[in-house]
Amino acid sequence: MDYKLALHKMITEQTDEVQYYLKTEQALIHVNELIDKTITVAFHSYQCCGCGKDKKIFAQGFCYACFMASPQAGDWIMKPELSTAHLDIEDRDLNYEKAVQLxxxxxxxxxxxxxxxxxxxxxxxxxxxxxxxxxxxxxxxxxxxxxxxxxxxxxxxxxxxxxxxxxxxxxxxxxxxxxxxxxxxxxxxxxxxxxxxxxxxxxxxxIKYPVKKYPTKIKSTKLANNDSITGKIIGIKGQYLLFEDGTVFNVRSHEGYVVTLAF
Ligand SMILES: [Zn+2]
Known part of the structure; x- marks a missing residue:
């Protein structure tokens, strides 16, 4: 199978073991079913989670301009104690901040x-x-x-x-x-x-995760350094795909990347 999709963090569902899904425009891929299969994730382009443009992702799925301006990337996201909507004080967009913080x-x-x-x-x-x-x-x-x-x-x-x-x-x-x-x-x-x-x-x-065997050595891999990543999946934990050779792929840190996924 071959899919093209803009990566977002995997959708999860807690059953006796966590179920993971990736959404494409045409389908919902049940990632648990890819365990024991060899997959290839290849870089296609960027799609900023703010402006939607094909601009290099800076952080949290945003291009640099959106990261600096979007109300969804304010400092209070990572540091909740900096929240000020309860005082009626705006950081970047008071309506958004009220809707989330209050x-x-x-x-x-x-x-x-x-x-x-x-x-x-x-x-x-x-x-x-x-x-x-x-x-x-x-x-x-x-x-x-x-x-x-x-x-x-x-x-x-x-x-x-x-x-x-x-x-x-x-x-x-x-x-x-x-x-x-x-x-x-x-x-x-x-x-x-x-x-x-x-x-x-x-x-x-x-919480139990679908992992067949935990790796003893971990090596993170990123699409920023590789055009494509190929490996046999042995498990999923957090937002990571675990490959047989100890390589791990953080899906969440690739938000805003458009990729092709083949398996
Ligand atoms: Zn942007």
Missing amino acids: KPHIVYLALSSEIKVGVTRKTQIPTRWIDQGASEATVLLETPNRYLAGVAEVALKDYVADKTSWKKMLKNDVDPVDLLAKREEMIPHLPKEVQDYIVTDVTKYT
């Missing part, structure tokens, strides 16, 4: 390699955890806006990581830790202004 947000602990703290919109659960390759996760807070979630995250960064070691995550090198015990441990460290939003329902979510 929604229920979740502060969670997730275990992908070590325990990390993170923030996401409530509607992004469990998508966010799957995208990060977390094997376990638990909700700590549900706040009415992004700012308060960011304040809590900043406070907890002194006690837990806020980044994933993606290589350890892909090798399934996961620290043996008790997530719910860590959750209890974090509660006294939460600032006063968010204490009212602690979630009382303490649940540990577990």
